[in-house]
Amino acid sequence: MTNLVTDFKAQMALARRNQILQGAAQVFAEKGFHKATTKQIAKTAGVSEGTIYNYFKNKRELLFALLDMVGTQPLQSIVHEAPPNDPRAFLTTLMHNRYQLLKTHGPLLAPIMAEIFTDSTLRSEVYDMLIVPMAKLVEQYFQTQVDDKRFRSINVMIITRTLVGALSFNMIFKLSNIDPRYAQISEDEMIEEIVTLFLDGILAT
Amino acid sequence: MTNLVTDFKAQMALARRNQILQGAAQVFAEKGFHKATTKQIAKTAGVSEGTIYNYFKNKRELLFALLDMVGTQPLQSIVHEAPPNDPRAFLTTLMHNRYQLLKTHGPLLAPIMAEIFTDSTLRSEVYDMLIVPMAKLVEQYFQTQVDDKRFRSINVMIITRTLVGALSFNMIFKLSNIDPRYAQISEDEMIEEIVTLFLDGILAT
Amino acid sequence: MTNLVTDFKAQMALARRNQILQGAAQVFAEKGFHKATTKQIAKTAGVSEGTIYNYFKNKRELLFALLDMVGTQPLQSIVHEAPPNDPRAFLTTLMHNRYQLLKTHGPLLAPIMAEIFTDSTLRSEVYDMLIVPMAKLVEQYFQTQVDDKRFRSINVMIITRTLVGALSFNMIFKLSNIDPRYAQISEDEMIEEIVTLFLDGILAT
Amino acid sequence: MTNLVTDFKAQMALARRNQILQGAAQVFAEKGFHKATTKQIAKTAGVSEGTIYNYFKNKRELLFALLDMVGTQPLQSIVHEAPPNDPRAFLTTLMHNRYQLLKTHGPLLAPIMAEIFTDSTLRSEVYDMLIVPMAKLVEQYFQTQVDDKRFRSINVMIITRTLVGALSFNMIFKLSNIDPRYAQISEDEMIEEIVTLFLDGILAT
DNA sequence: TATGAATGAGATTTCATTCAT
DNA sequence: TATGAATGAAATCTCATTCAT
Numbered sequence: 001m002t003n004l005v006t007d008f009k010a011q012m013a014l015a016r017r018n019q020i021l022q023g024a025a026q027v028f029a030e031k032g033f034h035k036a037t038t039k040q041i042a043k044t045a046g047v048s049e050g051t052i053y054n055y056f057k058n059k060r061e062l063l064f065a066l067l068d069m070v071g072t073q074p075l076q077s078i079v080h081e082a083p084p085n086d087p088r089a090f091l092t093t094l095m096h097n098r099y100q101l102l103k104t105h106g107p108l109l110a111p112i113m114a115e116i117f118t119d120s121t122l123r124s125e126v127y128d129m130l131i132v133p134m135a136k137l138v139e140q141y142f143q144t145q146v147d148d149k150r151f152r153s154i155n156v157m158i159i160t161r162t163l164v165g166a167l168s169f170n171m172i173f174k175l176s177n178i179d180p181r182y183a184q185i186s187e188d189e190m191i192e193e194i195v196t197l198f199l200d201g202i203l204a205t
Numbered sequence: 206m207t208n209l210v211t212d213f214k215a216q217m218a219l220a221r222r223n224q225i226l227q228g229a230a231q232v233f234a235e236k237g238f239h240k241a242t243t244k245q246i247a248k249t250a251g252v253s254e255g256t257i258y259n260y261f262k263n264k265r266e267l268l269f270a271l272l273d274m275v276g277t278q279p280l281q282s283i284v285h286e287a288p289p290n291d292p293r294a295f296l297t298t299l300m301h302n303r304y305q306l307l308k309t310h311g312p313l314l315a316p317i318m319a320e321i322f323t324d325s326t327l328r329s330e331v332y333d334m335l336i337v338p339m340a341k342l343v344e345q346y347f348q349t350q351v352d353d354k355r356f357r358s359i360n361v362m363i364i365t366r367t368l369v370g371a372l373s374f375n376m377i378f379k380l381s382n383i384d385p386r387y388a389q390i391s392e393d394e395m396i397e398e399i400v401t402l403f404l405d406g407i408l409a410t
Numbered sequence: 411m412t413n414l415v416t417d418f419k420a421q422m423a424l425a426r427r428n429q430i431l432q433g434a435a436q437v438f439a440e441k442g443f444h445k446a447t448t449k450q451i452a453k454t455a456g457v458s459e460g461t462i463y464n465y466f467k468n469k470r471e472l473l474f475a476l477l478d479m480v481g482t483q484p485l486q487s488i489v490h491e492a493p494p495n496d497p498r499a500f501l502t503t504l505m506h507n508r509y510q511l512l513k514t515h516g517p518l519l520a521p522i523m524a525e526i527f528t529d530s531t532l533r534s535e536v537y538d539m540l541i542v543p544m545a546k547l548v549e550q551y552f553q554t555q556v557d558d559k560r561f562r563s564i565n566v567m568i569i570t571r572t573l574v575g576a577l578s579f580n581m582i583f584k585l586s587n588i589d590p591r592y593a594q595i596s597e598d599e600m601i602e603e604i605v606t607l608f609l610d611g612i613l614a615t
Numbered sequence: 616m617t618n619l620v621t622d623f624k625a626q627m628a629l630a631r632r633n634q635i636l637q638g639a640a641q642v643f644a645e646k647g648f649h650k651a652t653t654k655q656i657a658k659t660a661g662v663s664e665g666t667i668y669n670y671f672k673n674k675r676e677l678l679f680a681l682l683d684m685v686g687t688q689p690l691q692s693i694v695h696e697a698p699p700n701d702p703r704a705f706l707t708t709l710m711h712n713r714y715q716l717l718k719t720h721g722p723l724l725a726p727i728m729a730e731i732f733t734d735s736t737l738r739s740e741v742y743d744m745l746i747v748p749m750a751k752l753v754e755q756y757f758q759t760q761v762d763d764k765r766f767r768s769i770n771v772m773i774i775t776r777t778l779v780g781a782l783s784f785n786m787i788f789k790l791s792n793i794d795p796r797y798a799q800i801s802e803d804e805m806i807e808e809i810v811t812l813f814l815d816g817i818l819a820t
Numbered sequence: 821t822a823t824g825a826a827t828g829a830g831a832t833t834t835c836a837t838t839c840a841t
Numbered sequence: 842t843a844t845g846a847a848t849g850a851a852a853t854c855t856c857a858t859t860c861a862t
Contacts, residue, residue, distance in 0.1 A: 009824090016825085032323030034239050038853060048827045053854065087408075114322035117315045118237035127383055142407075152409045157386055158375060158398045159407065165374020166367040173366055178332055181362055193363045201406035202347075202364065203292075204357045221842095243836060244845095253844045255838080264836065419845095426846085442733030444649050448832060458848045463833065497818075520732045527729035528647035537793055552817075562819045567796055568785060568808045569817060575784020576777040583776055588742055591772055603773045611816035612757075612774060613702075614767045631821095653857060654824095663823045665859080674857065 017055045020045045021069065024062040029107035033063060033115050064125065067112055070105045071129035078137070087145060088195055095167055095191045098134070102171050135160050159198075166194055222260045225250045226274065229267040234312035238268060238320050269330060272317055275310045276334035283342070292350060293400055299343070300372055300396045307376050340365050364403075371399055427465045430455045431479065434472040439517035443473060443525050474535065477522055480515045481539035488547070497555060498605055505577055505601045508544070512581050545570050569608075576604055632670045635660045636684065639677040644722035648678060648730050679740060682727055685720045686744035693752070702760060703810055710782055710806045713749070717786050750775050774813075781809055 023045025027036040038059055042049040056062050078097055082090040102109065116123045138160045145151040170190055174182045182190075228250025232241040243264055247254040261267050283302055287295040307314065321328045343365045350356040375395055379387045387395075433455025437446040448469055452459040466472050488507055492500040512519065526533045548570045555561040580600055584592045592600075638660025642651040653674055657664040671677050693712055697705040717724065731738045753775045760766040785805055789797045797805075 013825085035323065037851085039851095049853085050827055050829095050855080051825075054825065059853070110322045114319050117319035118239070123383075149409055151407045152405075154402070154407055155390070155394075155398050157384075158390070158395055159402060161375050161378055162371040162399055162402060165370040165372070167370070169370020169373065170363060170366050178328075179362075185360070185363070189360075190363055193360050194367055197359070197364060197367060197403065197406065199406045199408050200357075201402065201404045202356045202359055203404050204354055218842095242834085247845090254836085254846095255844050256842080258837070259842065423846085445733065447830085449830095459832090460834080460848055460850095461846075464846065469832070524729050524732035527725045528649065533793075559819055561817045562815075564812070564817055565800070565804075565808050567794075568800070568805055569812060571785050571788055572781040572809055572812060575780040575782070577780070579780020579783065580773060580776050588738075589772075595770070595773070599770075600773055603770050604777055607769070607774060607777060607813065607816065609816045609818050610767075611812065611814045612766045612769055613814050614764055628821095652855085657824090664825095664857090665823050666821080668858070669821065 013055075016047070016051070017065075020047060020052055020055055021062065021065055023047075025066055025108050028063070028066070028111040033111045036111075060119075063112060063115060063122065066108055067122070067125060067129065070101075070108060070112075085150075087150065088199060090141060091163075091195045091198060092191055094134075094138070095194065096187070098167060099171055099174075099187060099191065102168075102175060106175050131164070135164065138163060163198060166197075170194060218260075221252070221256070222270075225252060225257055225260055226267065226270055228252075230271055230274075230313050233268070233271070233316040238316040241316075265324075268317060268320060268327065271313060272327070272330060272334060275306075275313065275317075290355075292355065293404060295346060296368075296400045296403060297396055299339075300399065301392070303339070303372060304376055304379075304392060304396065307380060311380050336369065340369065343368060368403065371402075375399060423465075426457070426461070430457060430462055430465055431472065431475055433457075435476055435518050438473070438476070438521040443521045446521075470529075473522060473525060473532065476518055477532070477535060477539065480511075480519060480522075495560075497560065498609060500551060501573075501605045501608060502601055504544075504548070505604065506597070508577060509581055509584075509597055509601065512585060516585050541574070544574065548573060573608060576607075577601075580604060628670075631662070631666070632680075635662060635667055635670055636677065636680055638662075640681055640684075640723050643678070643681070643726040648726040651726075675734075678727060678730060678737065681723060682737070682740060682744060685716075685723065685727075700765075702765065703814060705756060706778075706810045706813060707806055709749075709753070710809065711802070713782060714786055714789075714802060714806065717790060721790050746779065750779065753778060778813065781812075785809060 020041070023043075024036070024041045027041045027044050030036070031040070038049050038052055041062070042052055045052075052062075056065065078090070078093050082093040112122070112126065116126055139156045142151060142154065142156040142159060146153060146156065173179055174185070174187070174190060177183075225246070228248075229241070229246045232246045232249050235241075236245070241264075243254050243257060246267070247257055250257075257267075261270065283295070283298050287298040317327070317331065321331055344361045347356060347359065347361040347364060351358060351361065378384055379390070379392070379395060382388075430451070433453075434446070434451045437451045437454050440446070441450070448459050448462060451472070452462055455462075462472075466475060488500070488504050492503040522532070522536065526536055549566045552561060552564065552566040552569060556563060556566065583589055584595070584597070584600060587593075635656070638658075639651070639656045642656045642659050645651075646655070651674075653664050653667060656677070657667055660667075667677075671680065693705070693708050697708040727737070727741065731741055754771045757766060757769065757771040757774060761768060761771065788794055789800070789802070789805060792798075
């Protein structure tokens with residue numbers, strides 16, 4: 001068997017794997033992890049139930065595989081994209097980047113988030129894959145700014161979590177339809193408001 | 206049948222209802238909603254499976270009932286407890302209050318949170334019951350401060366969600382064991398750091 | 411709840427358990443363990459599939475439970491029934507007893523025997539439950555006879571297994587329809603032939 | 616196409632067939648018939664799953680084919696090898712021969728035996744292939760000895776089954792590890808004990 | 821002929837809910 | 842009202858077999 005054939009087969013396998021993942025993503029997004037049945041996933045993906053198990057050990061592995069898809073999102077570049085001496089630009093860029101990530105993968109992340117509260121393995125995985133990279137990046141950035149006296153003395157760990165939580169919460173409100181008032185605010189406005197808060201606080205000057 | 210007897214019966218029924226809810230709370234906290242079985246709940250509560258269905262329509266209603274228990278937490282008092290002209294005191298008091306709430310009900314809230322991502326009814330209920338009261342309170346407070354020129358002009362809606370998100374995220378980190386560094390920070394320190402951020406921002410002066 | 415009620419319930423439970431075991435026995439006998447489905451067993455027993463699992467942890471436990479039924483067969487009495495000084499009577503009685511056991515439980519033992527070759531746990535259980543008691547009894551009897559000089563010096567372990575094997579094999583032939591010639595031989599004749607072989611050997615005198 | 620080519624092809628096909636059977640034998644021996652998967656057999660044999668079905672109609676045919684391999688064991692020669700007038704030599708030779716057969720094919724015979732209890736076709740086949748040839752041979756030998764007055768008058772059919780059962784049972788004990796005491800007895804001793812029993816019985820003289 | 825991906829029927833097991841006592 | 846045995850739908854996963862390449 002030549003390499004060409006091998007490559008072709010590998011391509012096909014990858015395509016089929018993705019086909020299944022797409023189906024799983026869709027059904028998970030619609031029904032959540034538990035109410036999504038393998039039968040439904042198979043039907044949506046256009047394969048038989050058995051085929052799913054040729055590519056994934058079990059239903060849970062589908063969730064992990066989907067997480068991997070989301071997790072492999074570039075983040076490091078932000079450090080270089082934004083001018084290092086302009087914290088406003090940095091934070092703004094970072095937040096837009098995360099917003100786009102959630103906008104893209106939001107429906108998929110919901111069932112993953114749901115499982116997080118129950119499944120400690122998944123919890124660790126999400127933490128290591130989605131939280132840690134961002135947190136580390138932001139912490140380091142904050143520390144640098146503190147060292148350079150551009151930021152006052154802060155607990156970078158807490159402030160970082162504060163940032164992540166603040167952003168996440170607002171994103172969820174903006175991307176969901178919970179509060180209709182959010183529809184009237186643009187992504188830019190929302191992010192600017194948060195950035196300004198972090199930089200200047202809310203006290204009148 | 207006299208009122209006395211009726212009352213006694215009602216009391217018994219209420220007691221039995223609570224008994225069941227205690228059992229459900231415990232098992233939900235341990236196993237999460239889906240892996241909690243009614244058999245297990247019945248055993249933990251010390252009743253039979255059938256009895257559960259005399260007090261609750263189905264397993265899902267147990268979750269809603271538990272949410273009601275958590276939701277009926279006093280919050281309004283904070284406004285009066287803290288001096289209205291001292292935003293730092295207000296925010297600090299508020300945050301401690303919420304922290305205590307999560308500390309008390311955290312294990313029970315986890316399975317509820319997990320279901321939120323799947324169950325839109327539950328989502329609305331949690332939103333109306335836990336988020337809205339706090340959000341409304343904080344929004345009003347913020348608006349007052351803005352009107353009184355103590356706060357600069359802000360989008361109170363966004364800043365409020367930012368506050369809630371920031372606090373929630375930090376609380377989760379502190380109450381879980383995800384990041385060991387959080388163990389070395391006291392509740393007071395954590396809340397102070399967040400409050401200061403909100404009031405002053407992070408820029409060096 | 412009075413003891414009467416408890417007893418009644420226990421009786422019912424035992425009856426239901428037996429009802430299921432009867433169904434399992436029948437289906438196992440017809441189809442063998444692997445081809446017997448729980449659905450079929452449930453139908454035959456006249457209960458729902460779920461009910462089976464209220465009484466037995468899994469399908470395999472049905473097999474073990476059936477084995478227990480077969481295993482609890484009296485054997486010790488033989489020692490006392492037969493005159494101790496009459497080896498011919500002892501062996502004859504023993505063999506008839508075992509023959510009756512197999513005649514009664516044969517169809518049920520077949521699927522158990524089949525699993526023995528695959529399932530080492532079952533193998534041990536059958537060995538301990540069916541082989542060991544008989545073997546021990548016979549070995550002791552043989553040893554006594556040797557000590558009393560009624561038997562020549564023999565390896566009681568081997569001779570015992572020889573006896574068990576010899577009897578088992580003949581019983582299987584007699585109870586199955588493999589060899590039609592066996593139909594023309596009575597149980598008495600068969601056992602007498604074997605007993606005489608053991609006592610006298612086959613050499614012409 | 617010449618005969619040479621045809622022959623070559625036939626040789627290849629036979630080789631491939633054997634290759635598959637070797638794999639099947641190994642996996643059946645390890646896992647038993649039911650737990651052996653065609654995937655595992657294919658891997659062990661070094662072929663693809665599909666190829667198996669080019670040579671065998673289904674998984675069950677593999678078992679039958681393996682049985683054929685075991686069954687084609689020479690036995691007739693024994694009659695000529697052992698001095699006809701020396702029953703002890705004859706029985707001893709016969710038993711050693713069967714013991715070697717089981718020693719060689721034992722692991723493979725186990726899964727076959729397991730299926731016997733369920734599969735009547737297999738049962739007949741094993742009977743015709745393994746039991747009948749030996750039984751017939753032994754029966755004839757016994758009859759001759761009876762006719763020659765070297766053996767007393769016996770039911771050759773029963774005594775033959777007795778012999779086969781006696782030997783089989785002891786062999787299984789010796790080849791398995793069920794009873795550790797069997798490890799301390801040599802093959803020679805075991806067989807001699809059985810032979811002596813058959814010839815002389817166990818009564819003290 | 822060889823491959824191995826795809827199939828899909830079918831099996832075991834779980835568990836929320838019902839209902840006769 | 843309390844019980845808990847019975848239910849049976851439904852879900853996951855396995856694996857012998859097929860078939861396009």
